[in-house]
Amino acid sequence: MIDAKPTDFIQTEIEIAKYAKALAHPARIAILNLLKSRNACICGDIVDELPLAQSTVSQHLKELKSVGLIKGDIEGTKVCYCIDDQKWERVQALWNDFFKQFNSGKMKTDVQLKEIVKQKYSEIALQEKEVNQSSCCGAGGCSTEVYNIMTDDYTDLLGYNPDADLGLGCGLPTQYAKIQKGNTVIDLGSGAGNDCFIAREEVGETGKVIGIDFTTAMVEKARINAKKLGFTNVQFIQGDIEEMPVESNIADVVVSNCVLNLVPNKEGVIKEIYRVLKPGGHFSISDVVLIGELPENLQKDAEMYAGCVAGAIQKEEYLGFISNNGFTNVSVQKEKSIIIPDDILGKYLDNAELEAFKNGNTGIFSVTVYAEKPVIL
Numbered sequence: 219m220i221d222a223k224p225t226d227f228i229q230t231e232i233e234i235a236k237y238a239k240a241l242a243h244p245a246r247i248a249i250l251n252l253l254k255s256r257n258a259c260i261c262g263d264i265v266d267e268l269p270l271a272q273s274t275v276s277q278h279l280k281e282l283k284s285v286g287l288i289k290g291d292i293e294g295t296k297v298c299y300c301i302d303d304q305k306w307e308r309v310q311a312l313w314n315d316f317f318k319q320f321n322s323g324k325m326k327t328d329v330q331l332k333e334i335v336k337q338k339y340s341e342i343a344l345q346e347k348e349v350n351q352s353s354c355c356g357a358g359g360c361s362t363e364v365y366n367i368m369t370d371d372y373t374d375l376l377g378y379n380p381d382a383d384l385g386l387g388c389g390l391p392t393q394y395a396k397i398q399k400g401n402t403v404i405d406l407g408s409g410a411g412n413d414c415f416i417a418r419e420e421v422g423e424t425g426k427v428i429g430i431d432f433t434t435a436m437v438e439k440a441r442i443n444a445k446k447l448g449f450t451n452v453q454f455i456q457g458d459i460e461e462m463p464v465e466s467n468i469a470d471v472v473v474s475n476c477v478l479n480l481v482p483n484k485e486g487v488i489k490e491i492y493r494v495l496k497p498g499g500h501f502s503i504s505d506v507v508l509i510g511e512l513p514e515n516l517q518k519d520a521e522m523y524a525g526c527v528a529g530a531i532q533k534e535e536y537l538g539f540i541s542n543n544g545f546t547n548v549s550v551q552k553e554k555s556i557i558i559p560d561d562i563l564g565k566y567l568d569n570a571e572l573e574a575f576k577n578g579n580t581g582i583f584s585v586t587v588y589a590e591k592p593v594i595l
């Protein structure tokens with residue numbers, strides 16, 4: 219059974235509940251209706267219009283203002299209240315999405331999504347590599363799958379270990395990571411250790427590599443690989459990268475390959491990266507992003523989610539999370555379009571939807587993003 223904490227819910231669920239709570243009184247609905255009907259700010263005379271005492275009205279106004287549903291600006295000796303139209307657009311979009319998903323019966327919490335991801339990658343870790351590559355979704359049952367569509371060729375990279383390469387990446391983050399001898403490198407969602415062993419080659423004997431992954435079978439596989447290679451400075455820790463089980467300011471470099479798209483709270487991970495990097499440290503992350511909206515069926519399907527596509531967000535939003543959380547010199551080092559074969563798209567879209575998708579402006583891209591944590595904070 220999944221035991222969810224309130225903070226484990228999807229951001230939109232938390233937001234919807236926040237606004238619903240703020241609206242949960244008929245007096246507040248009456249106040250909102252009054253403000254909207256005037257179509258202008260009301261300074262002071264709200265109490266004259268409602269069958270309520272001044273102190274009660276003030277209390278309700280305070281509640282509505284605290285979540286941003288109304289604005290309250292001081293003008294002389296009065297506070298003037300108005301509807302915050304921008305906020306209401308957001309509330310309306312949230313409710314529209316909520317009902318769309320609710321009616322389809324496909325709404326999933328962050329915890330459920332993470333469980334699906336863990337289960338999928340556990341199956342992959344426990345499969346023979348050949349089975350994984352020849353079967354759809356590892357355990358899914360067709361001939362080609364999203365897991366392998368975006369993989370780059372690692373075989374020429376120094377430190378490459380075939381046992382650690384499960385074909386799960388969507389770029390070569392170490393290529394742009396400027397790793398130096400003696401560095402401490404953290405790899406987020408390290409899988410069987412593919413990028414960790416490349417990073418180990420670069421940090422040498424004096425450096426350190428830490429891989430973090432929340433799938434038990436992946437961590438075990440990675441540890442077996444490290445042991446076979448005799449590395450004592452490559453460590454694999456089981457944990458959720460939304461709350462990294464490592465101290466602050468310890469890493470010179472953070473890398474990650476095709477993982478953040480699977481994480482419900484991507485901004486949370488960006489904040490965590492900032493926390494664990496030393497001042498002056500940097501990251502290089504390969505990931506899947508979107509330009510334009512994915513068709514609804516693709517977006518919602520959990521298996522597609524585990525295969526990196528449905529959990530991807532808009533490129534601009536992704537880059538915004540990075541620059542809005544203290545990072546500088548944010549740059550996209552590499553970008554390539556990902557073509558999903560028709561047999562995969564056909565599992566999620568009917569013919570008309572498939573045609574519309576292919577002829578539309580929506581694109582799925584693999585990007586490798588670089589950014590720095592400033593030296594002086």
Ligand SMILES: C[S@@+](CC[C@H](N)C(=O)[O-])C[C@H]1O[C@@H](n2cnc3c(N)ncnc32)[C@H](O)[C@@H]1O
Nearest residue numbers: 339386387407408409412431432433458459475
């Ligand atoms: C697409 S695979 C990539 C693995 C590896 N980076 C590679 O390129 O071979 C995604 C990995 O991220 C891990 N993962 C997904 N979400 C995670 C989270 N919130 N915390 C830690 N690991 C996560 C999965 O268990 C899986 O091993």
